[in-house]
Amino acid sequence: MSRKILLEKINVEGIQGYDAYRANGGYASVEKALKMKPDDIVEEVKKSGLRGRGGAGFPTGMKWSFIDKKTPNPHYLVCNADESEPGTFKDRYLMQHMPHALVEGMIVSSIALEAHVSYIYIRGELLYVYHILEKAIAEAYANGWLGQNIKGSGFNLDIYVQPGGGAYICGEETGLIESLEGKRGNPRMKPPFPAIQGLWMCPTMVNNVETIAAVPHILNMGGEEYAKLGVGKSTGTKLISACGHINKPGVYEIELGLPVEEFIYSDAYCGGIKGGKKLKAVVAGGSSVPILPAELILKTAKGEPRLMSYESLAEGGFVTGTAMGSGGFIVMDETTSVVKNLWNFTRFYHHESCGQCSPCREGTGWMEKVLHRIIEGKGKMSDIDLLWDIQTKIDGRTICPLGDAASWPVASAIRHFRKEFEELIQSREKVGEVSYLKEAVPA
Amino acid sequence: MALKFSDEALALTRNIIKRYPEGKQKSALIPLLHVAQAEFGGWLSPEAMDYVASLLNILPVEVYEVATFYSMFNMKPVGKCVLEVCRTGPCWLLGAEDIVKFLEKKLGIKVGETTPDGMFTLKTVECLAACGTAPVMQVGETYHENLTSGKLEKILNEYRQNTKEPISHFAKKHYKSGQP
Ligand SMILES: Cc1cc2nc3c(=O)[nH]c(=O)nc-3n(C[C@H](O)[C@H](O)[C@H](O)COP(=O)(O)O)c2cc1C
Ligand code: SF4
Ligand code: FES
Numbered sequence: 001m002s003r004k005i006l007l008e009k010i011n012v013e014g015i016q017g018y019d020a021y022r023a024n025g026g027y028a029s030v031e032k033a034l035k036m037k038p039d040d041i042v043e044e045v046k047k048s049g050l051r052g053r054g055g056a057g058f059p060t061g062m063k064w065s066f067i068d069k070k071t072p073n074p075h076y077l078v079c080n081a082d083e084s085e086p087g088t089f090k091d092r093y094l095m096q097h098m099p100h101a102l103v104e105g106m107i108v109s110s111i112a113l114e115a116h117v118s119y120i121y122i123r124g125e126l127l128y129v130y131h132i133l134e135k136a137i138a139e140a141y142a143n144g145w146l147g148q149n150i151k152g153s154g155f156n157l158d159i160y161v162q163p164g165g166g167a168y169i170c171g172e173e174t175g176l177i178e179s180l181e182g183k184r185g186n187p188r189m190k191p192p193f194p195a196i197q198g199l200w201m202c203p204t205m206v207n208n209v210e211t212i213a214a215v216p217h218i219l220n221m222g223g224e225e226y227a228k229l230g231v232g233k234s235t236g237t238k239l240i241s242a243c244g245h246i247n248k249p250g251v252y253e254i255e256l257g258l259p260v261e262e263f264i265y266s267d268a269y270c271g272g273i274k275g276g277k278k279l280k281a282v283v284a285g286g287s288s289v290p291i292l293p294a295e296l297i298l299k300t301a302k303g304e305p306r307l308m309s310y311e312s313l314a315e316g317g318f319v320t321g322t323a324m325g326s327g328g329f330i331v332m333d334e335t336t337s338v339v340k341n342l343w344n345f346t347r348f349y350h351h352e353s354c355g356q357c358s359p360c361r362e363g364t365g366w367m368e369k370v371l372h373r374i375i376e377g378k379g380k381m382s383d384i385d386l387l388w389d390i391q392t393k394i395d396g397r398t399i400c401p402l403g404d405a406a407s408w409p410v411a412s413a414i415r416h417f418r419k420e421f422e423e424l425i426q427s428r429e430k431v432g433e434v435s436y437l438k439e440a441v442p443a
Numbered sequence: 444m445a446l447k448f449s450d451e452a453l454a455l456t457r458n459i460i461k462r463y464p465e466g467k468q469k470s471a472l473i474p475l476l477h478v479a480q481a482e483f484g485g486w487l488s489p490e491a492m493d494y495v496a497s498l499l500n501i502l503p504v505e506v507y508e509v510a511t512f513y514s515m516f517n518m519k520p521v522g523k524c525v526l527e528v529c530r531t532g533p534c535w536l537l538g539a540e541d542i543v544k545f546l547e548k549k550l551g552i553k554v555g556e557t558t559p560d561g562m563f564t565l566k567t568v569e570c571l572a573a574c575g576t577a578p579v580m581q582v583g584e585t586y587h588e589n590l591t592s593g594k595l596e597k598i599l600n601e602y603r604q605n606t607k608e609p610i611s612h613f614a615k616k617h618y619k620s621g622q623p
Contacts, residue, residue, distance in 0.1 A: 083572045084569070084570060084572065085570070086531045086533060086569070086570040087533050087570070087574055088570075088574075089572040089573055089574055091572070092572045092573070123572070124477065124513070124515045124612065125515065125571055125572070125581060125612070127477065127584050127612045127614075128585070128586075131584075131617045134617075158462075160462040162462075162473070162474060163473065163477060164513070165473045165509070165510075165512070165514070165516060166516075166568075167512065167514065168570075180470060181467070181470055182471065182472035182473060182499075182509065183509060184508060184509055184512040185512065185513075200464070200467055241574065241575060242575065243533045243574035243577060244533055244537070244574075245536065245537075249574075249576070249577075250575050251575065283532075287531075287570075328574070330532065330536075332536065336536065341532055344530075344531065344535050345531075345532050348531055348532070352569065
């Protein structure tokens, strides 16, 4: 059933290089786009129903139409390749193996947005991918797809890659823009949104790697055709990076609407739980989305099969549902300590908070501390309510959504696994080292 | 002795600064800090940061505040090989804790420390976007994936035998890459 678009050619010999990429239909969408009016490309993307693949799922065509094209200032397209959401590794996979897919997407999107300089902001840890992208860009210049007067169209475009320095917060689009300006990655207050005042206060569009890489396919097949894939308002395909206790971790392209159960258990995807163990919980869209216990990830509270789509994953709101997020699908088996995993995530958010807002800076630290004493066997029953209280005081009260992202895992873990917290606190035991490498790594 | 980039690094610096509009050369700061780390032994001394400030014509404090914000910039000397072990959720589920313990025992140091012979520094880092091949460790630009104790032994030996120069995320061999 599932059709591949983004990864269809990933196994073609030499596809990382220009020649094989071009021979397999690469850059055809640029030829098409150069003959179109920019606004018609935006229209095509609107028709496709494509939604941002970076996490928020906002309709891309609509976001593009917010770009202020009336100012005399230049417009910029910035590709968000900061990929740091725990559990997410799809953008790295795509850029490493098919760098030209991103370059082609950048060109077509820049034409649509009337941007003449565009940047790819890649997380610094991926400097080796940075070099792969630089090579692909150099090849695109050499073959006349970048530079002045591209293919005689009169359109000029330069693309540059910028590495970050290691900071999760630079994935947030205004934190990213600050970082691109050579500053600390402190997110900005919004409004103004980047589409009005972004990079160097000029209209700027920030889009995820996967979003941008989908655009050439939309132009090639037509927005309406693309919209036929998927289910309802979840059109097209999505890259899911699956990890944790599964037999076949990796990046899978799925047509939106695939049943979660099939994704976890079918050999075409995750191949079931490692070692034949039982499924305990899933974090379906990167560490920031609510964790769901097995029964709620496989079926909604209404008893319907849960699907890999924006709507179905969100069915039940944050009480019994979760979110598609970035597509980082983290699977936990029955031996996992949800509490200790939560401590690890909370430690992550505390470490990554940029420190501008007190609720986030202080709250994440307190949650980490309280969770740490619980897993050390020193927790109090009242700590559960204390944690709940702290997370409500962060959620929705900060400059950027990192605060919310830190509070949702806590809220959902308490909601669905309160008993585990209580038993752990009562037992006064330290959570043992949950280890799967005991044999492999003699301590 | 005043610090200075090699000629190749200076050529790269000029190339990087050109990527931003007139007057926005500060945008080149993070890329140049990577180059500085590669040039000056894997870490950023105050002199190294002052030098980068002079290249970009910005205040030294603008460099300090950025360098200290980002986790990839080392603010004190490090070993030739910095072992950066991912400790975030998905890697942790698959044994990252054991990897750290194994390395601490094997090298006789704690996280954040450097071996007395100046060979290895042990660091923990957050999710490296390679959770499908957890547990993962980064050394310079190389990702070591699906780690086991056997693999770690082999990796450590190889670095011990073959590492003459400090290894950096931004490898000098790439200085010539870049667009027109
Ligand atoms: C803390 C935080 C981290 C984020 N990290 C990323 C990221 O690594 N990659 C990404 O594409 N979007 C990330 N986002 C979402 C971006 O802010 C932005 O919504 C996205 O890049 C927009 O692109 P899209 O519309 O194509 O999805 C993050 C958001 C937050 C709040
Ligand atoms: S919510 Fe946290 S990360 Fe976001 S701006 Fe505030 S302190 Fe910084
Ligand atoms: S958690 Fe280690 S690479 Fe993602």
